Amino acid sequence: MDTVLLSAFILYFITLIGIGLFFYKRNQSTESFMLGDRSTNYYVTAVATQASDMGSWLFLGFPAVVLVGGMFEVWTAIGLVTGMFAAWTFIAPRLREKTAQLNALTLSSYFADVFQDKSGALQLVSSCFALFFFTFYITSGLVGLSLVFSSAFGMSYHVGIVVSVVTAALYTLVGGFVAVAWCDFFQGLFLLAMIISVPSFGFFSVGGLPAITAAAELQNISLSVLSSPREMLSALFLAASWGLGYFGQPHILVNFMGIDDVRNIKHARAVGIVWQTFVLLSSAAIGIVGIAFFAGQLANPELVFIDMALAIFHPFIAGLILCAIFAATLSTMDSLILVAGSMCAQDLYKQFVNRSAQAKQLLWVSRLGSIAIACAALALAWKSDASVYALVNYAWSGLGSTFGPLVIASLYMKQVSKNAALAGLVAGGVTSALWPFFFASLPLIPGFLAGLIVLYLSGKLFKS
Numbered sequence: 001m002d003t004v005l006l007s008a009f010i011l012y013f014i015t016l017i018g019i020g021l022f023f024y025k026r027n028q029s030t031e032s033f034m035l036g037d038r039s040t041n042y043y044v045t046a047v048a049t050q051a052s053d054m055g056s057w058l059f060l061g062f063p064a065v066v067l068v069g070g071m072f073e074v075w076t077a078i079g080l081v082t083g084m085f086a087a088w089t090f091i092a093p094r095l096r097e098k099t100a101q102l103n104a105l106t107l108s109s110y111f112a113d114v115f116q117d118k119s120g121a122l123q124l125v126s127s128c129f130a131l132f133f134f135t136f137y138i139t140s141g142l143v144g145l146s147l148v149f150s151s152a153f154g155m156s157y158h159v160g161i162v163v164s165v166v167t168a169a170l171y172t173l174v175g176g177f178v179a180v181a182w183c184d185f186f187q188g189l190f191l192l193a194m195i196i197s198v199p200s201f202g203f204f205s206v207g208g209l210p211a212i213t214a215a216a217e218l219q220n221i222s223l224s225v226l227s228s229p230r231e232m233l234s235a236l237f238l239a240a241s242w243g244l245g246y247f248g249q250p251h252i253l254v255n256f257m258g259i260d261d262v263r264n265i266k267h268a269r270a271v272g273i274v275w276q277t278f279v280l281l282s283s284a285a286i287g288i289v290g291i292a293f294f295a296g297q298l299a300n301p302e303l304v305f306i307d308m309a310l311a312i313f314h315p316f317i318a319g320l321i322l323c324a325i326f327a328a329t330l331s332t333m334d335s336l337i338l339v340a341g342s343m344c345a346q347d348l349y350k351q352f353v354n355r356s357a358q359a360k361q362l363l364w365v366s367r368l369g370s371i372a373i374a375c376a377a378l379a380l381a382w383k384s385d386a387s388v389y390a391l392v393n394y395a396w397s398g399l400g401s402t403f404g405p406l407v408i409a410s411l412y413m414k415q416v417s418k419n420a421a422l423a424g425l426v427a428g429g430v431t432s433a434l435w436p437f438f439f440a441s442l443p444l445i446p447g448f449l450a451g452l453i454v455l456y457l458s459g460k461l462f463k464s
Contacts, residue, residue: 008319051188056144061389066287083243140391194324248404344369401447424455
């Protein structure tokens with residue numbers, strides 16, 4: 001094991017745990033643990049929101065598909081930036097105001113309040129769908145981190161995922177929402193610097209654009225964003241298959257709910273979109289530079305960033321750069337673990353087990369719920385052979401299809417009944433969950449449309 005590389009990782013982990021301990025005393029109530037008393041400033045909200053979105057997909061999954069499929073895959077990034085801008089503009093302000101008015105701490109409890117469901121059905125079903133897809137999302141992070149451990153240290157897959165899940169759970173459980181937000185802010189800035197550095201050095205080391213163009217021609221990889229007008233429909237479908245997901249990601253929406261002032265959302269949007277644009281372009285550049293850097297000799301395309309960093313930089317610097325994968329992955333995993341725990345406490349335990357539960361009791365249930373979902377992801381990752389890209393796509397599509405139509409309905413549609421909301425939620429979630437087993441196309445659009453259509457038609461049938 002390379003002790004120089006290891007020292008960089010240890011330094012990084014100590015920093016994260018330190019942030020969690022710093023905020024420990026600020027989280028003695030459920031609202032402070034789950035939403036930080038809605039006090040997070042705009043620049044922390046902006047970077048934390050965007051960082052909680054990307055995960056190991058940013059360094060492993062996306063560069064890999066660009067490396068193999070060429071510049072056409074950049075339509076994924078175009079869809080993500082467009083979808084995020086729409087979410088900041090049309091979802092964030094209204095969701096912040098409505099959840100504050102209703103004192104809703106989770107998305108599921110918000111749905112129950114806004115659709116006037118006193119039976120608990122919406123909370124139960126929405127929480128179960130969320131926890132199901134969260135498990136796959138966290139699993140994608142564990143699989144991604146295992147690639148780092150095995151490549152950098154020769155560590156076994158199983159030891160790597162255990163270390164990863166323990167680290168993410170520890171500082172999340174200790175610090176709560178504020179610690180997660182500040183950790184994600186720190187990690188967002190850190191990974192921005194690292195993801196720009198690697199393709200920049202790699203670009204000059206391969207001989208620039210002429211070398212990349214020549215290598216792409218030899219490997220029959222297109223460097224055109226759109227090779228022909230006929231591809232436009234496919235490009236738009238690819239963009240929408242990712243961009244629409246932003247309307248229904250609980251771990252992203254919770255950052256909208258926790259900002260200190262709704263008037264600061266426009267400032268957060270500006271900072272967040274600039275950050276997102278830079279990291280996605282840099283991520284795509286990793287794949288493009290990798291075409292010439294590895295000349296088609298890379299056995300696993302998802303190792304393009306890792307192997308490039310190890311080849312170019314001194315071991316300690318390479319270690320710090322590889323910590324950027326941890327930054328991206330942990331910034332997603334911590335948000336998912338936190339939101340999962342909040343749902344377990346507010347939407348399951350308090351709703352169905354103990355309605356009179358006190359704040360400290362709910363806080364501990366939330367922490368136990370976080371541990372449970374982390375262990376479930378660990379169990380799934382233990383025997384998983386799926387790629388990071390496939391796992392993220394499945395979870396992203398599932399969450400977007402399940403919750404996106406309902407979020408839109410709650411903010412922009414009047415007199416939607418609880419039965420219609422429940423029908424739309426189930427239709428979107430089930431369609432997206434089952435779609436990949438029968439069709440090759442991405443599941444977000446069919447799932448999202450199924451949810452919207454069933455919600456609308458059910459609204460005509462169920463008036464109460």
